[in-house]
Structure formats: structure tokens, C-alpha cells
Amino acid sequence: MKKCKLFFLSLLAVIFFAFGFTACGDTGLAGTYKFSYVSTTVDGQTVLLYAGDEYEGKLFHEDLMQIVLKEDGTMTISIEIDGVSESVTGTWEQGEGNVITLFEEGESMEVTVEDGKITFDFYGQGIVTLEKD
Secondary structure, eight states: OHHHHHHHHHHHHHHHHHHHHHTTSOOSOOEEEEEEEEEEEETTEEEEEETTEEETTEEEOTTSEEEEEOTTSEEEEEEEETTEEEEEEEEEEEOSTTEEEEEETTEEEEEEEETTEEEEEOTTSOEEEEEEO
């Protein structure tokens, strides 16, 4: 019973620390990150598609994907494909090192933030890089 109580108290301390760390003001991560490039594999070859490139009739522009991290711990992810825009809102929190977790409607995704860039695996389709505006 003591181990269980200690575990839950430790867990609560970690949760409070995580939320307190996020709420402490700007950690330097807040800002707007726009699509820079995607690294993917096509027929066994690595292909890099940068903002401004066209591939199979599709333009990869910087507004293709955007993540806005706000200092208050909220975030917005926007995607624009073929003139159709979609956006979702949620929250974010800083994890260990340069990893942050984005939360939206019960879903979560870990991304890496380093040198003003967010990178993440886009559902196995490629590694997406967004750069801070």
C-alpha cells in the first residue's frame, strides 16, 4: 500500500512540475512554425520536397502546414491542401530535452524542437520539418 501511495504522489509531483514548467512563461518554443520541407521515400529513393517545390502536380508551399504554439500552452495546427484549409486546436507541453507533446481531442503526438525547427514523422509518410517564422 505504501508503494502505491508513493507512486501516486510521485506521479502527481511530475504532473504538477510539467504543467508548472509550461506555464512559467515563454520557454523560447512559442511561435509560428511553417512548412519547410518533407523527407520521404519514393521507389526506394529518398526525396526532399521543399516549400515552393512542385511534385506530381502538387505545390508544396509554406502554408501547407503550420503549427502555432502559444505561451499559454495552447496550440493550433493548420493544413492547406488544394485550396482546402483545415485546422485543429489543442494544447502542448514541453517534455524532456527537445521533445514537446501536442494534444488534440484525446490524441497526442510527440515532436522534436531544435534550432527553431519542429520535426516529426507524419504517419509513416515522411519526416516533416517546420521552421519558426
